[in-house]
Amino acid sequence: xxxxxxxxxxxxxxxxxxxxxxxxxxxxxxxxxxxxxxxxxxxxxxxxxxxxxxxxxxxxxxxxxxxxxxxxxxxxxxxxxxxxxxxxxxxxxxxxxxxxxxxxxxxxxxxxxxxxxxxxxxxxxxxxxxxxxxxxxxxxxxxxxxxxxxxxxxxxxxxxxxxxxxxxxxxxxxxxxxxxxxxxxxxxxxxxxxxxxxxxxxxxxxxxxxxxxxxxxxxxxxxxxxxxxxxxxxxxxxxxxxxxxxxxxxxxxxxxxxxxxxxxxxxxxxx
Amino acid sequence: xxxxxxxxxxxxxxxxxxxxxxxxxxxxxxxxxxxxxxxxxxxxxxxxxxxxxxxxxxxxxxxxxxxxxxxxxxxxxxxxxxxxxxxxxxxxxxxxxxxxxxxxxxxxxxxxxxxxxxxxxxxxxxxxxxxxxxxxxxxxxxxxxxxxxxxxxxxxxxxxxxxxxxxxxxxxxxxxxxxxxxxxxxxxxxxxxxxxxxxxxxxxxxxxxxxxxxxxxxxxxxxxxxxxxxxxxxxxxxxxxxxxxxxxxxxxxxxxxxxxxxxxxxxxxxxxxxxxxxxxxxxxxxxxxxxxxxxxxxxxxxxxxxxxxxxxxxxxxxx
Numbered sequence: 264x265x266x267x268x269x270x271x272x273x274x275x276x277x278x279x280x281x282x283x284x285x286x287x288x289x290x291x292x293x294x295x296x297x298x299x300x301x302x303x304x305x306x307x308x309x310x311x312x313x314x315x316x317x318x319x320x321x322x323x324x325x326x327x328x329x330x331x332x333x334x335x336x337x338x339x340x341x342x343x344x345x346x347x348x349x350x351x352x353x354x355x356x357x358x359x360x361x362x363x364x365x366x367x368x369x370x371x372x373x374x375x376x377x378x379x380x381x382x383x384x385x386x387x388x389x390x391x392x393x394x395x396x397x398x399x400x401x402x403x404x405x406x407x408x409x410x411x412x413x414x415x416x417x418x419x420x421x422x423x424x425x426x427x428x429x430x431x432x433x434x435x436x437x438x439x440x441x442x443x444x445x446x447x448x449x450x451x452x453x454x455x456x457x458x459x460x461x462x463x464x465x466x467x468x469x470x471x472x473x474x475x476x477x478x479x480x481x482x483x484x485x486x487x488x489x490x491x492x493x494x495x496x497x498x499x500x501x502x503x504x505x506x507x508x509x510x511x512x513x514x515x516x517x518x519x520x521x522x523x524x525x526x527x528x529x530x531x532x533x534x
Numbered sequence: 535x536x537x538x539x540x541x542x543x544x545x546x547x548x549x550x551x552x553x554x555x556x557x558x559x560x561x562x563x564x565x566x567x568x569x570x571x572x573x574x575x576x577x578x579x580x581x582x583x584x585x586x587x588x589x590x591x592x593x594x595x596x597x598x599x600x601x602x603x604x605x606x607x608x609x610x611x612x613x614x615x616x617x618x619x620x621x622x623x624x625x626x627x628x629x630x631x632x633x634x635x636x637x638x639x640x641x642x643x644x645x646x647x648x649x650x651x652x653x654x655x656x657x658x659x660x661x662x663x664x665x666x667x668x669x670x671x672x673x674x675x676x677x678x679x680x681x682x683x684x685x686x687x688x689x690x691x692x693x694x695x696x697x698x699x700x701x702x703x704x705x706x707x708x709x710x711x712x713x714x715x716x717x718x719x720x721x722x723x724x725x726x727x728x729x730x731x732x733x734x735x736x737x738x739x740x741x742x743x744x745x746x747x748x749x750x751x752x753x754x755x756x757x758x759x760x761x762x763x764x765x766x767x768x769x770x771x772x773x774x775x776x777x778x779x780x781x782x783x784x785x786x787x788x789x790x791x792x793x794x795x796x797x798x799x800x801x802x803x804x805x806x807x808x809x810x811x812x813x814x815x816x817x818x819x820x821x822x823x824x825x826x827x828x829x830x831x832x833x834x835x836x837x838x839x840x841x842x843x844x845x846x847x848x849x850x851x852x853x
Contacts, residue, residue, distance in 0.1 A: 275658050275661070277653070278658065278661060281650065286667070286668075286671070288671070288682045289670055289671070295685055350571060352571060357568055365572070367844075370840075370844065372579065374784050374836040376829055376832050378813055378816070379590050380586045382586065382812075382816050382826055383587075383590060385822075406582040413575060438564060438567045438568070467675035469791045470790055488677050488681050488795075489677055492680070492681055492795060503682070503685060517667070517669060517673060
């Protein structure tokens, strides 16, 4: 009995060590962000003399870009959920031979490299005047959000009994009314999962930010970091402070929505 | 007009079952509603995936360059873009790098991921919490990971070289990202770090679905430890593993962010892949025709694995 308790204790210690190794870079990012400015990284293992100079600089130089990223990510969430939720419902409840074809199309869409989408959208946006615009980036980011959201929402909606909606239909509600009044509220958790991941995808987007903007105006924070890294890095603490600020959504997601994450990872990949 | 037609049609039918007819009309309206459920998503998929694929195919056959944006002219050039990119001396290097990057990343992500998944299957205090915290590297924006690793791998003052020299393992700092001979290894290493959490999560869920009774039955026959893994775990994990491996190839082969953030394809093109080459031709050189040709080659390779993927998922569903 006590033998197995000891063994389990040892496993916990090993588990903590594994985690320390895997998360060391994340720790190092925080540590380096608290160091005094300079183009060398003389930081010790602990921020014994922490300074927030890096954060002050990051906020003054990247604050606007952070706001841009929030707006784009939020816009992507709204647009993706509006488009994906009805489609996911249809793919889960309607009987049609098109369902299989649609799912196949979604799977195949995952094989298409982002650079292909960027190539085509650039030429289209150039004509439509959507380069360097927030709506342009929101639409582009939907390319990662919509297929994922459809798959996540559909895998939940498959479990809804058709009788649920039929009851409302008997009372005279149209299909769409029933969907909004009954299906959406019940699907709240899966909507949250899909929304959180879509936010994260859009927030993390770098490729579209890089290719679909050509001048200063609209610049998501990922692009800001890239430009910091551009040539010789001048102020590591500001770079790392920006990195920490950009990591906040991921960290919040991990802590606040832990139970949704594994569901999202598995649902999006295997389903 | 449509209404009038409908009414006349209804009057002409004048069937003995008005109730049935009403239902028929409601069905027709319902079909329309059903289409409206799917329409926005269908349009989005066509605009975001269908259009780009077609547009890339067309562009790859055109002289689509900077001048096109001013004159609107993109003359057809047949397969010239393909011959240009394939005969370029960088092409074979980009192919080799893409293969090394993909195989190296996946081999290690998978084996380390499997080892960690097996480890976390043993129940111990805090196990679930530790496993979910492990996901953090996968959730971080790729450019954030790139920036962090840039600082860690920095030649003179990065913590990795300082630690290694401090421990006496190396005498001189290793130019991780600045030397053509090690840069690709460093980039692969970072990509492995990013991909491990995803592999752990999927393999862990695959392990969790293996019924406990199989192990109990195996124990009676003396199948424990390695034998249990070889004859119980692995055969039952094969479906998940094959999906994961093929999915890994499809995702890894198109990686761009990490390489651009870490090395930008350098030094001396040591980390150029098909994806970075395609980006450079389109958005640095503004030769969209050539960039499209390269990205179509990338899609063709992905497509081969897509077929494998679909087969693998079908098998996974069947089992």
